[in-house]
Amino acid sequence: MESILYAENLTRVFSRKGQQELVAVDHVSFELFPGECLGIIGESGSGKSTIAGLVTRLIDPTEGRIVLEGRDITTLRGKELRDIYKTIQLVFQTPAESFDPRCSLGDGIGESLVNSGMRRSEAGREVERLLDECGLDKSFAGKYPFEVSGGQCQRAAIARALAIKPKVLVCDEATSSLDVTIQKDIMELLMELRKKKGNDLSILFICHDIALVQQFCDRVLVMCHGRVAEEGIPDDIVRNPGNEYTKRLIESIL
Amino acid sequence: MKTSGDVGKDKSLGTRTGSGDVGKDKNLGTQTGSGDVGKDKSQGTRTDSGDAKADNYGANVISDLREKGGSVHGAIHINNDNNSTPMVRVQRIKKSSVRTRLIIFGVLAVMLLLCSVFCEYLTPYDPYLQDLGNAKAAPSPEHLFGTDRYGRDMLSRVIVGSRTSIYSTLLLVAIITAFGTIIGVTCGFTGKKPDAVLMRISDIFLAFPGLVFALAVAGVLGGGLQNAIIALAAISWPKYARIARSQTLSQKEMPYIRAARLAGCSNLKIIFKHILPNIIGPILVTSMLDIGTMMMELAGLSFLGLGAKPPTAEWGSMMSDTRSLLSTTPWVTLSPGLAIFVSVMIFNLLGDTIRDYADPRSRGGRK
Ligand SMILES: Nc1ncnc2c1ncn2[C@@H]1O[C@H](COP(=O)(O)OP(=O)(O)OP(=O)(O)O)[C@@H](O)[C@H]1O
Ligand SMILES: [Mg+2]
Numbered sequence: 001m002e003s004i005l006y007a008e009n010l011t012r013v014f015s016r017k018g019q020q021e022l023v024a025v026d027h028v029s030f031e032l033f034p035g036e037c038l039g040i041i042g043e044s045g046s047g048k049s050t051i052a053g054l055v056t057r058l059i060d061p062t063e064g065r066i067v068l069e070g071r072d073i074t075t076l077r078g079k080e081l082r083d084i085y086k087t088i089q090l091v092f093q094t095p096a097e098s099f100d101p102r103c104s105l106g107d108g109i110g111e112s113l114v115n116s117g118m119r120r121s122e123a124g125r126e127v128e129r130l131l132d133e134c135g136l137d138k139s140f141a142g143k144y145p146f147e148v149s150g151g152q153c154q155r156a157a158i159a160r161a162l163a164i165k166p167k168v169l170v171c172d173e174a175t176s177s178l179d180v181t182i183q184k185d186i187m188e189l190l191m192e193l194r195k196k197k198g199n200d201l202s203i204l205f206i207c208h209d210i211a212l213v214q215q216f217c218d219r220v221l222v223m224c225h226g227r228v229a230e231e232g233i234p235d236d237i238v239r240n241p242g243n244e245y246t247k248r249l250i251e252s253i254l
Numbered sequence: 255m256k257t258s259g260d261v262g263k264d265k266s267l268g269t270r271t272g273s274g275d276v277g278k279d280k281n282l283g284t285q286t287g288s289g290d291v292g293k294d295k296s297q298g299t300r301t302d303s304g305d306a307k308a309d310n311y312g313a314n315v316i317s318d319l320r321e322k323g324g325s326v327h328g329a330i331h332i333n334n335d336n337n338s339t340p341m342v343r344v345q346r347i348k349k350s351s352v353r354t355r356l357i358i359f360g361v362l363a364v365m366l367l368l369c370s371v372f373c374e375y376l377t378p379y380d381p382y383l384q385d386l387g388n389a390k391a392a393p394s395p396e397h398l399f400g401t402d403r404y405g406r407d408m409l410s411r412v413i414v415g416s417r418t419s420i421y422s423t424l425l426l427v428a429i430i431t432a433f434g435t436i437i438g439v440t441c442g443f444t445g446k447k448p449d450a451v452l453m454r455i456s457d458i459f460l461a462f463p464g465l466v467f468a469l470a471v472a473g474v475l476g477g478g479l480q481n482a483i484i485a486l487a488a489i490s491w492p493k494y495a496r497i498a499r500s501q502t503l504s505q506k507e508m509p510y511i512r513a514a515r516l517a518g519c520s521n522l523k524i525i526f527k528h529i530l531p532n533i534i535g536p537i538l539v540t541s542m543l544d545i546g547t548m549m550m551e552l553a554g555l556s557f558l559g560l561g562a563k564p565p566t567a568e569w570g571s572m573m574s575d576t577r578s579l580l581s582t583t584p585w586v587t588l589s590p591g592l593a594i595f596v597s598v599m600i601f602n603l604l605g606d607t608i609r610d611y612a613d614p615r616s617r618g619g620r621k
Contacts, residue, residue, distance in 0.1 A: 058512050082518045090516055098509040102531045108510075112517035160513070 035199035042223030106141025372549020377410035442502025455493035501533035542605035
């Protein structure tokens with residue numbers, strides 16, 4: 001099967017004057033197949049969010065190649081770059097900060113639709129449908145980011161990412177800022193989405209909770225200091241970790 | 255040994271005094287706040303009851319007393335209670351008083367503007383009509399501000415002068431705000447080379463002492479109101495560019511700007527729809543505060559003979575023309591001065607109030 005997202009030797013170095021260079025992501029390669037859910041776990045600072053930024057071209061890679069639907073998107077700019085966001089979307093690690101404080105949630109969710117040429121009234125109806133799909137009341141379309149709770153904001157963020165019907169969804173710790181019950185709700189929402197969309201939706205699921213990954217993902221990458229320490233099926237990795245670091249990670253959680 | 259002991263004592267003393275002060279300050283703050291509540295309340299009641307005085311005086315006195323008692327209780331309660339209650343109350347007072355101030359100064363500023371727009375219709379006499387028989391007349395019921403050495407009515411001239419003074423000030427502030435913001439946002443957003451070049455240019459402008467540079471520009475370009483505006487604009491835009499740039503830099507990396515990118519917004523759309531609305535607050539506040547300053551500086555340039563030219567009525571040049579008469583007929587010099595004083599104060603207070611109002615801590619949600 002042809003992969004939908006393919007990253008090859010992705011590397012990102014952060015350098016600042018007077019500071020040591022920091023290799024946040026170091027020659028990471030992976031493939032994401034249609035309908036698959038690929039987990040990325042790793043401790044804080046291991047470069048997970050940087051990968052999310054790299055594959056969505058929000059962060060420019062220092063080295064490496066990103067191929068989306070068979071097309072090299074590594075160096076796209078302008079209009080062509082904007083067009084990839086009809087295929088790939090990202091749910092940010094900090095949902096509350098990912099909404100413009102001066103725009104209502106409805107405007108934020110419908111923005112991609114309006115930008116792709118949909119009429120405002122139609123986009124409004126679509127936003128209501130999306131909110132409903134993500135378990136929120138219609139009235140949330142008129143609310144502002146500071147008026148809603150973290151969990152509600154997270155749902156709105158997922159609704160926004162789904163608005164344009166992307167084929168690849170990158171979830172950057174979509175649940176880690178929430179308490180356990182809300183976390184379960186959001187996970188159920190994501191599972192339902194996967195069931196409904198089948199092969200039309202692939203998910204890159206970034207997380208630091210290996211139990212969640214075990215439940216939800218088909219494959220997992222274990223990140224350590226910007227490198228891929230291990231790759232495989234979650235259950236196998238939990239049962240016999242082939243790497244010192246993975247072992248510690250699992251021990252610390254279980 | 256001695257020395258170190260002394261130091262120790264000093265330190266502990268210092269600390270004690272310090273903490274004492276803090277405590278006192280806090281108490282004072284709270285008391286003042288609560289005191290205000292009491293006053294406001296009782297005043298409100300008094301005014302209300304004032305209307306109904308004829309009906310039942312006694313009842314009013316009682317309710318007045320009750321109200322006062324209530325406020326006293328309130329004050330004591332606030333002082334005892336160290337939880338969130340007093341803070342909430344003080345904040346609420348601050349917010350409502352800020353809104354009142356905003357309305358008052360806003361209305362005053364609008365009145366000034368209207369005055370400058372309709373100045374022809376507001377003048378009791380023709381401001382340019384000379385009446386040498388009635389020159390240098392002292393203020394009187396006919397001529398409230400007196401007349402100047404050509405017998406022109408000073409009140410009319412001050413009113414007409416508002417057009418030049420207020421108009422040109424607002425124009426100037428609008429120009430520097432728009433120009434500085436455009437430059438600053440461009441620098442902050444694009445970064446790299448354009449940023450470095452434009453910021454060095456603004457450094458050059460900032461390096462000159464303000465009014466002296468304005469004098470030089472006005473000197474090179476020649477006098478006249480237009481050149482005075484250009485001169486002042488040249489020295490004042492860098493401030494706005496700096497504010498806009500730093501604000502843009504702080505917003506640019508926010509997740510919501512990235513989210514806008516994900517939604518397929520072009521750079522221009524991101525700037526106009528997401529960055530500008532989020533940074534315009536502090537910029538507008540600065541420009542409101544600058545209205546007063548710029549009015550002074552324009553008047554100053556005019557006073558030095560580099561702004562508006564006579565016989566155009568402009569407050570600064572009116573003062574300058576007549577400064578030799580200060581000892582004999584002070585009203586001629588002082589009435590435009592008074593006008594400058596009053597309008598600068600109104601615009602400064604309005605700017606201050608808007609700054610307080612824009613402070614998110616003194617505002618609740620935004621709708
Ligand atoms: N813009 C940046 N400039 C400099 N360094 C950065 C930048 N963004 C990230 N880094 C560094 O890159 C490393 C990886 O960061 P990243 O945000 O990808 O971690 P993460 O795995 O997502 O961590 P967390 O689980 O806490 O979200 C960190 O050491 C961080 O300090
Ligand atoms: Mg992260």
